[in-house]
Amino acid sequence: MRLSPEVADALADARPVVALESTLLAHGLPRPANRAAADQVEGAVRAGGAVPATIAVLDGVAHVGLTPDETDRVCADPDLAKLGVRDLPVALALGGSGATTVSSTALLAARAGIEVFATGGLGGVHRQAADTFDESADLTALARTSLVVVCAGVKSILDVPATLERLESLSVTVVGHRTRVFPGFYVADSGSVLDWSVDDAEQAAAVFAARRGLTPGAVVVANPLPVAEQLDRELHDRVIAGALAAAEAAGVRGKEVTPFVLDHLHRASEGATLAVNVRLVLHNAELAGRIAAALAALPR
Structure with missing residues (x-):
């Protein structure tokens, strides 16, 4: 593992750091918009009071914190692999390169000593999972990895109630940020209700500190977009249905479903979902920066 000088110095001084995934840049956003978004997301973390640490594997080395040239490479390479936890050993051992998903970013961040992670939306239980057994590795990774994950819920293409049930079974703590409604990624309300909420970054940090003292595992902070910034509901329902139908018709399965559907x-939506996607990631990154700063201020 190679830490950038800025990230290494921040961790050595116990200053706040926020981990960021790279699969959003390599597989979640179209080129060249992904490169501008990379700088914007890191800027949002800084605005929240923390140091950003975008994570990727390049030539068999896990990088925690990327240089501008390394970010250029992640954003420009169309053949960059998508690396979950199961793929990391192969990429590291054989000198491969790839962008990290939620599960692998969480693992590498925790190994580096980073306790806060900002992403767009979690993976989860897919629709028709009773037949396909298709469930994201994000869920089990969060069950055994101690960090705060700030997200806008789970992607709208998933089975949200089943995902929340699975998170409960895995004893992953889930709280809403100023809401008792679980967000639906592009929209503020997925239709599912949460048991707990926090009012601010300080409360979120306190919840994680309490969990950290009890047992391994993540605290998911579900952070909805303001209603005024969400995707139009009618457009949301229409394009989601069309995307899922297109994936089914094309025979897309497994980890290829999400990038296919997002594209x-x-x-x-003629770019509307892209604009919302970027807004929600920025929203999450800024909150994650504030949670990291609040966490750094707590006594260990």
């Missing part, structure tokens, strides 16, 4: 959504 279809961006095109079908």
Whole structure:
């Protein structure tokens, strides 16, 4: 593992650091918009009071914190692999390169000593999972990895109630940020209700500190977009249905479903979902920066 000088210095001085995934840049956003978004997301973390640490594997080395040239490479390479936890050993041992998902970013961040992670949306239980057994590795990774994950819920293409049930079974703590409604990624309300909420970054940090003292595992902070910034509901429902139908017709399965559907959504909505995606990631990154700063201020 190679830490950038800025990240290494911040961790050595016990200053706040926020981990960021790279699969959003490599597989979640279209080129060249992804490169501008990379700088914007890191800037949002800084605005929240923390040091950003974008994570990727390059030539068999896990990088925690990327240089501008390394970020250029992640954003420009169309053949960059998508690396979950199961893929990390192969990429590291064989000198491969890839962008990290939620599960692998969480693992590498925790190994580096980073306790806060900002992403767009979690993976989860897919629709028709009773037949396909298709469930994201994000869920089990969060059950055994101690960090705060700030997200806008789970992606709208998933089975949200089943995902929340699975998180409960895995004893992953889930709280809403100023809401008792679980967000639906592009929209503020997924239709599912949460048991707990926090009012601010300080309360979120306190919840994680309490969990950290009890047992391993993540605290998910569900952070909805303001209603005025969400995707139009009618457009949301229409393009999601069309994207899922297109994936089914094309025979797309497994980890290829999410990038296929996201690309279809961006095109079908004429860029509206892309704009919302970037807004929610920025929203999450800024809150994650504030939670990291609040966590750093607590006594260990």
